[in-house]
Structure formats: C-alpha cells, structure tokens
Amino acid sequence: MRQSRLFTKTQKEAPKDEISKNAQLLIKAGFINKEMAGVYSYLPLGLRVLRKIEQIIREEMNAIDGQEILLTALQQKGHWQASGRWSDDTMDIWFKTKLKNNVELGLAPTHEEPLTNLMKKHIHSYKDLPKYVYQFQTKFRNEVRSKSGLMRGREFLMKDLYSFSRTTSELDEYYEKSKDAYMKVYKRLGLGEITVVTFASGGSFSKFSHEFQTISEAGEDTIYVDEDKNIAINKEVYNDEVFKLLDIDPKKLVEKKAIEVGNIFKLGTKYSEALNLTFVDKDGSTKPVIMGSYGIGVSRLMGTIAEIFNDEKGLVWPENIAPFKVHLVGLNLDDEDVKVQAEKAYQSLTNDGVEVLFDDRVDVTPGKKFAEADLIGIPHRIIISKRTNSKVEYKDRIDEESQLLDIKNVIDKMHG
RNA sequence: CGGGGUGUGGCGCAGUUGGCUAGCGCGCAUCGUUUGGGACGAUGAGGUCACAGGUUCGAGUCCUGUCACCCCGACCA
Secondary structure (H helix, E strand, O other): OEHHHOOOOOOOOOOOOOOOHHHHHHHHOOOEEEEEOOEEEEOHHHHHHHHHHHHHHHHHHHHOOOEEOOOOOEEEHHHHHHHOOOOOOOOOOOEEEEOOOOOEEEEOOOOHHHHHHHHOOOOOEHHHOOEEEEEEEEEEOOOOOOEOHHHEOOEEEEEEEEEEEOOHHHHHHHHHHHHHHHHHHHHHOOOHHHEEEEEEEEOOOEEEEEEEEEEOOOOOEEEEEEOOOOEEEEHHHOOHHHHHHHOOOHHHOEEEEEEEEEEEEEEEOHHHHHHOOEEEOOOOOEEEOEEEEEEEEHHHHHHHHHHHOEEOOEEOOOHHHOOOOEEEEEOOOOOHHHHHHHHHHHHHHHHOOOOEEEEOOOOOOHHHHHHHHHHHOOOEEEEEOOOOOOOEEEEEOOOOOOEEEOHHHHHHHHHO
16 A cells, blocks of 8 residues: 555644553554544554454454354344343443334344344254354443543444353353464464463353453453463452362462453353243253353454554554555655666565555655654565665664665565 | 543644733645755644633633543443
C-alpha cells in the first residue's frame, strides 16, 4: 500500500482524554478512532492488525474442530429469561432496546442462550455430538466505567467458541485441548512467555473457570503465580479451598498484575437444561447436552499487544500481526533514478507476496518519515535514497544501525 | 454507582478580579528556501468558547441546569 494514499495520519500529541498507553499510541499512529467512551472504530492499519489476530485465532480454532458461524447481535428476551439472565439483577451489563411494537430486545453481551437454542434444531442424537462452534462477534456490555483504551470497552470484538458434548469426560477432554489451543494463539501473538493459565471464578456461568492472564502492570486483575507449576490463581479465588484443590502451597505464590486475554468455562448442563437442548443417547435415554464456552477478546488482545510492545518512539508490532511486514521508505523521490529504484523495489516486494507499506510521499522530510515509521511500528524497514545507490538500507524497527544490502537479499530475508 | 477533575479551530494549550476584533504551538493551504530523525521564512484559511437558560449596558469569564470526557474506588459475563 502506498502511504501517499493512506487516509489516516499520525499525530504528534495524543488526545488528552486518553491516559492508557495502548489507546494513546494507537490513536497517535492512526490505527483506531475513539467514537465515545469505550467504543472505538478501526482504521486501515488497525483493522489489518485486528484481522491478523482474528486469523491466528481462527486457525487454532479450526485445528480443534471448531466450525465458524456468525450469530446475531440482536437478541430476543425469551431465551435469556429461560436461563435467568435477562434480569438486570443477574446481568447488570445489558444494553436493552425495543422494537416499534414495544417488544424488548437485548444487544448480545455473550451468546450462550441464542446458540443453545439454535443447536436444538441440529442436535438430536448422540451421533450428532460432539460439536464445536465459534464466531467472531461484536459484544455489547454496558460497563459502568469503561477504561484503559481497548482493554475494557462497551462494544468490542470477541471470539467465542461453544462446545457441545455427550459426557463430562468428553467435555473435560475438549476443555484441555482448548487450553493448548489458546496457549498456541498467545505464543503466535508473541505473548506466550508472559501469559499464564489462571484458576478463576466462573461468574454467572460456573463455579470455577480458567483464565489466560498476560502479565502486565497495565492489567486490571491481580493473580498469584506458582512459577514452578506455571499456573496462577486469580485473587478472587485466593482461598484455602482452591489451594487444596490445586495442591498449591500459598507461600510459593507471587503476586502479579495481569490482563485477562481469555476465559474458558465448563458450563455443564446449565444452559442446555434451561433451554431444553437434549439428545437421545445410545441406550434410548434423553439427556441434556454438556456444554463449555471459550472466549478470547480480540480487540482487547490488540490493546494488550500495543500496551506491551512499544518503546519511547512508538509501537513495535510482533511480526505475525504487524499491519505490514515491511515499511519501504523512499527518500529523495524527486530524483528520477531514486524514484525508479524505489518503485521497482515496491513492485518486486509486492509481486513476491510481501506485505509492504511504501512511503512514496515526495513532499515529506526524512525526519518526519522516520518518526512516523517508528510510531507505526512495522517490524522491517527498507530505505531507498540517493545515498543507497543501487542497494537498499535495511534495518528492523528496534535496530539502531542499518545495513546496506541488495534488494534481492532483503526479499530472501523476508521469506527466511 | 461514590469521590475527584476537565470541556476554548483537527490535536495540545493560554485567556476566568466580567470589557474592546478570542490568542499561542502543532497540523492545514499557497509561495520561496530546505531535505537522513517530526525543517525555516512569508502569507493565509479555519471558532455557535460543550449545550440550554439566566444575571448584566456588556459573558469564554458570573449563576442554574443538562450533556460529554478522564482519573481513583466499587463492580466486572
């Protein structure tokens, strides 16, 4: 993509009403726009990142037999009443609205109820199970206080997968599989080393659950990490019952701040019983389907990554989710020879399937180009100018020094 | 929801013992000079001073109400 045509611009100063680092950087670099408190739009660069995170999650969900669907954001009251979650006393984060004829609707904060209802049409026999279904959907949650940029929004993108099993052991097996899949996602996003499986409460879903917590001072959660066992306990369930259950010595636990980047629940038959999702087993008996739900906040992950991967100059995207792989910076483009060389480099990179942002702007000074490139944070940088002659300068976002190479070598590097 | 704070061109800010035509930096436009780390000069465009009411000869400035936003806390599927 040519930067001269990119409609977003960077700005030097962040809006003063954004304190969180992730929102400041993402807004300054033109990745997102704040519509209102806790509600953000995604602009070209930001959407590319969001889609890449989504794609990594999609691949890992497909790898554990997930089938992608897309449910609706508008929800009918009845299904939620059946599970007891329509009441504001049970779920205080509802956004509710009405049809013209005064019928009440909800804007989905999560999707257990509608999906359970949907599956009634497709699951009848033990032969229909197990099934694993997921989606990327916008969730609406009327948080009393949204904060921390993308970390806690009122409207946000989430991947939610739901499992439908015959027995608790079948659920348990899948639950463990999903843990591995989740950790693979975090590894691919560059968060593997600092993300830990955390024992937590199950909220309105179940007694206990597992969270995936990324260690960060910007986190809202407090967790206690057993570094030998590589497991943590959320502060909300820091008690003797849990120590005993997990066979953990509380003296060994280290307190950390962390960001919840995933949460999985064993729902059991809570929703299948409430909404009457049953199957006929081999022996002819009718049983409720055993369910689980598995969530990852996609937009929150983007915020988390921005929060963690940055330096004083700007964002530093991990390669897997950077909006582009290469930032090709052309200087002295009013010089015809340089211009031709830069255009050729852009073409060969593009033809070779390398995602490249080409700073082809003629009337922008080098200093500004470099400063903006640092802010945007694309991992690899190629500079072509009248100084580079027939070669190109290559450096990574975090490198101080660059090296003079042939464009061919750089392209090979991009594939290596 | 409790406490604290803030709303003035796109962004950051000044101006608030009531007074003249509302300023500054960044950004934007035109011209010239520049050109390897957010260049310089000149000229210029851009404002219902959050909104509504009120007090006053006169309101960005005072009063009342409303809205929005931020921070701390509580809450958080």
